[in-house]
Amino acid sequence: MDRLKKIGKVKTFSSSQVKFSRIGIGFEKLDRNVFDPEKAYDKVAATGAKFVRIQSGWARTEKERGVYDFAWLDSVVDNLVRRGMVPWMCLCYGNGVYDDYAKGFFGAVGCDPRTEEAADAWKRYVKAVVSRYKGKVYAYEVWNEPDGVWCWKHGPSGREYGNFVILTAKAIREADKEAKVIFGSQCMFSLEWLSGVLATGAADCCDAYTYHNYVADESKLPPSVQATRALIHEYNPSIKIIQGETGCPSRSDGAGAMHSGAWTEERQAKFMTRHTITDFISDVAFCSYFSCMDMVEALNGRTGDIASYKDFGYFGILSASFDENGMATGVYTPKPSYFTFRTLASVFKEEFSLAELPVMIAPFSRVSPRHLSVREMEAGKFMRAGFTRPNGSKAFAYWYPADLLTTSWESTITIESAVKGQVRLIDLLDGSVYEIPESMMERSSSGSYVDAEGKTGTIPAEKRVDENTSFRRFVNFPVKDYPLLLTFGDFAEIE
DSSP states (O other), rough: OTTEEEEEOOOOGGGGGGOBBEEEEEEGGGGGEEEOOGHHHHHTTTOOOOOOEEEOOHHHOOOOOOOOOOOHHHHHHHHHTTOOOOOEEEEOOOOEEEEEEETTTTGGTTTTHHHHHHHEEEEHHHHHHHHHHTOOOOOOOEEEESSSSSTSTHHHHHHHHHHHHHHHHHHHHOOOTTOOOOHHHHHHHHEEEEEHHHHHGGGGGGGGEEEEOOOOOOGGGGHHHEEEEEOOOOOOOOOOOEEEEOOOOOSSOOTTTTTOOOOOOOHHHHHHHHHHHHHHTTTOEEEEESSBBBBBBSSOOOOOOOGOOOOOEESEEEEEEETSSSSSEEEEEEHHHHHHHHHHHHTHHHOOOOOSSSSOOSSSSSGGGGTTTOOOOOGGGEEEEEEEEETTTTTEEOOOOTTHHHHHHHEOOOOOOOSSOEEEEETTTEEEEEEEOOGEEESOOOOOOOOOOOOOEEEEESSSSOOTTTTEEEEEEEEEESSSEEEESSSSSOO
């Protein structure tokens, strides 16, 4: 990056300044009251996040049969809406008031209503929630990770969950016929489980499907999402696909998905950039990063056994300390991922589309003087994506999907482009914006080439590219193990 000219930073925006975004964040687990949201609202709103995932907390709301105390949930919804964020709500979990089995688990996590009495109470609760938040909550998601035994404790069943979706969707629509219903919240890409869900007809009463992904190698995700989308659209082509949870820890001494990895705060931020762009490659309606702050995992906690749910997860973009009860405390300090998230939310705010662009990593590698005459890596080993906005501006993201847990990687490549417009490079990790000096660009053919066998040759002068075309070649250009973004025109605002 040292040969580029830094001209500023990406201009950032708060949630109230953003009309629409495909970037959201998780605000989960308040159903178990594990952190103080009052200290998080302003900091989360300052990132520009739009969609915010919350959990409804049946056990916290109905502690006495037929008596609902929505004060805590009212406060969450109203505080988010007041700051320009759009809450969407996961309806979960069980309730020990109606189920002795659920009494044994902290927050009744994973204890679906299995008796007729409990199911009827669940429907009444769902109707009360939806009626109360009509016009404030974007959509209602049915349960969380029902394909995992931690959240469907008597054993996951696609058909059983599908019938539960139908029951719940009916209650939602009885309370608000315009409400949006989401199913899935699937944490493992199992077409077998999903086929069982769809066989019940669940997709016919839903508007969207959500999946979760906690894998270090993001290159595996687009094919899985593509297959999942294809299966769902066989049943209902109008279903939107949403990435509902992804993230990684910022340290390796906690609990939760991938917790044993050699994670650092820098690696967490890189993971975020790579997975966000990969979500866009999968063309999701929007994506949600888990999570706003460090907190207990609390999926397998036992009621009254504090030690069983003091399993701290360091997935937050805000760091926290923990008290003797596992409650997140302190001032909630931003991590590097906080600033990366804010950059991503600002760069990709408002409308844009996945697009095929006349931009490519040169298929035949050049010798790189930056690496003392070592050849650049082959084009096929990189991830890349193109985007366009209604104003005609475009962007090209690219990176090498190196193993984040074993190395920090950077090199050079040559990029060829036939896109018009002022070109800049944005570092999505820290928001720095660079101009590209003429010394790094060729506006016409240099006259030399490298063939498929690595041999060099000379292009006759009369066959070289006309300098008046939009063609540009960015020579020995920086590439890293997280996405850099070439922009053409006013794709992102700069300060």
